Amino acid sequence: MSARPQVIVVYAAGLAQGLALVTFPAASAIFISPQFYGFSSKEYGAMFLPQAIAAVLASWLGAGLSHRAGVKRILLLGLSADFLSMALLYASQFAIHDRSVSYTTLLVATTCLGIGFGLTVPALNTLASALSGGKADSALLVLNALLGVGTAIAPLLIAFFTRLGNWSSLPLLVAVSLGILLGIGAGLPMSAGTSPTNAVPSAITFPRRFWIFGVFALLYGMVETINGNWSTLYMQKILGAPASLSSLALTMFWTTVTGGRLLFAGIARWFSPAAVFRILPLVCAASVWLVASLKMGDARGGILAFSLAGFGCSALLPLTITFAQGRLASIQGAVAGAMIGFYQIGYGIAAFGVGSLFANAGFSMSSLFRTAAGVSLILGGLAFLLATSRGAERQPQAAQ
16 A cells, blocks of 8 residues: 555644644744733743643653554644644633633643644654655655744744734644644554564663763754744844844744755765764854844844754754664664653753743843853764764664
């Protein structure tokens, strides 16, 4: 039976997941505006804490659940959680005048989004590898590029619908799309196979290199989230940019994330993935340092710097997963979920911790991006170690 319908569903689900993931940060101006929800920066940051915790737990538990229930059921469960998240976000506008009710609704919504992301993304990575016809590296880059397309479109759609006076059309649109995917996916056979390389052992021993990859994913999650969740507020508060240019900066960040993934997928046979893995953290470091150096009124510089940051981030997460799968073949079935879990820990630190620093420690946003530059340099050192360490010379291959 042709795998084409399954591939379409997998890639479409990646696109929808990207839209769902960035809908909350794309609507940051709505959440902090006194005309709408009126939350503080600390309350806004705290919204993402249950998302990060839920995503970590879901992604780490997902490998074992997938082994027992099948990857298709895990995917459908994850998409259902995403659907519920978007439905709750849409419904929260009707309690906007009751802060406790609206905020509680949003916390439940971000929790559902964390569960959805933690279950869906590892399942999609597993299925994309299994359906790739032996081209797992390129398939994962394309999948993550489509996820990036969704993250790039979300800020544009929020800006468009807000201009029309109906920002909540975005979560409604995403919920409808997820509902359609659930209906189609439920009727398709999907399997990642049961070969020894993608089965999850009953007792897993994690080698040292696993933890190094995990630290890399965690630190990467911090860098990406500082750019993705706080760029809009940085553009508005530090650079004095209007809402339209602030949304454009976030859109350009996710657009270059996507473009970079597509570019590196296309040139993989000519340009070593190991070289990409080593170079991109340095691009991240330079770009976020540039962000921190900008002055009030330099909105165009902000857009350029965030675009460069997106390119620097682009291929790092999918390459982390594929390199880890190739280097850790004995526990390959647990790797994708574990790396997403570590990534989400970094996401939680950057999304929630930043709000607390603003509120309690007087930590400036410029200092935040300088810190991100330092973290990016650490990523560069780890990337060099992981890409050149003994026994890691072969190109990574995901489970077939």
